[in-house]
Amino acid sequence: MTQLPYRAVLLDIEGTTTPVTFVYDVLFPYARERVAEFLKNNLENPEVQRDLELLREQAQEDAAGDFPTAPQIPTDAAADALVEAAVANIHWQMDADRKTTALKSLQGKIWKDGYAAGTLVASVYPDVFNALRRWQELEIPAYIYSSGSIAAQKLLFGHTEEGDLRPQLAGYFDTTTGPKKNAQSYLDIAHLIHQAPEDVVFVTDNLDEAIAAADAGMKTRVALRPGNAPLPDHDHTTLTTFDALFED
Ligand SMILES: CSCCC(=O)C(=O)COP(=O)(O)O
Numbered sequence: 536m537t538q539l540p541y542r543a544v545l546l547d548i549e550g551t552t553t554p555v556t557f558v559y560d561v562l563f564p565y566a567r568e569r570v571a572e573f574l575k576n577n578l579e580n581p582e583v584q585r586d587l588e589l590l591r592e593q594a595q596e597d598a599a600g601d602f603p604t605a606p607q608i609p610t611d612a613a614a615d616a617l618v619e620a621a622v623a624n625i626h627w628q629m630d631a632d633r634k635t636t637a638l639k640s641l642q643g644k645i646w647k648d649g650y651a652a653g654t655l656v657a658s659v660y661p662d663v664f665n666a667l668r669r670w671q672e673l674e675i676p677a678y679i680y681s682s683g684s685i686a687a688q689k690l691l692f693g694h695t696e697e698g699d700l701r702p703q704l705a706g707y708f709d710t711t712t713g714p715k716k717n718a719q720s721y722l723d724i725a726h727l728i729h730q731a732p733e734d735v736v737f738v739t740d741n742l743d744e745a746i747a748a749a750d751a752g753m754k755t756r757v758a759l760r761p762g763n764a765p766l767p768d769h770d771h772t773t774l775t776t777f778d779a780l781f782e783d
């Protein structure tokens with residue numbers, strides 16, 4: 536049997552398993568164009584109300600911190616004004632490509648209908664399909680850690696061009712576990728999946744995330760995929776295909 540130098544795999548999505556173009560040219564515009572209507576139609580939904588509360592708290596934190604002009608979401612507004620304020624905040628966050636838990640939670644809910652209708656079909660690199668199959672055969676669990684909400688991750692891997700990949704995934708983590716650029720998040724994930732950090736390989740396109748995972752003791756691979764942002768010099772091992780994860 537193939538002997539690999541890791542016992543578990545932790546995967547980023549955007550720029551790693553999935554082309555950045557799918558996220559920026561398909562998913563984000565889909566959510567942006569539909570958010571106003573989605574909020575109008577679902578304003579009474581308790582989960583949407585919870586997202587609005589999270590957005591409101593995030594807006595207050597932003598205004599008090601690094602973003603004094605962050606659009607605010609009033610507590611006492613009528614429905615139309617509330618939706619208008621929330622949409623202004625969401626569009627502002629999306630313009631800045633914020634990865635806040637509040638924004639990601641709401642985006643996931645908007646994408647749900649698109650996947651169900653077949654309008655959204657997730658793009659995943661062919662080498663990822665193959666790698667997930669091989670890891671399953673080798674009984675190496677593969678987990679996802681993305682800024683996208685866990686619900687959004689399950690939708691994406693449940694509706695790919697190759698069908699439902701969720702049976703090949705062992706679990707999902709998002710920013711509710713902690714920020715992706717914080718080493719403690721990787722320590723917490725290692726603990727939650729019952730692995731020593733050094734037995735986990737984390738694959739990401741983001742150098743700051745790789746540095747945080749390495750600080751936590753994980754092995755790292757930096758994904759170089761078409762369209763990814765260029766990176767400064769670094770000493771992490773890179774890969775252009777997941778095939779490389781079977782050659783160590
Ligand atoms: C299923 S999540 C869609 C992508 C997304 O919203 C995102 O922010 C991706 O961030 P990542 O941490 O995977 O680079």
Ligand SMILES: [Mg+2]
Binds near residue numbers: 550551739741
């Ligand atoms: Mg990424």
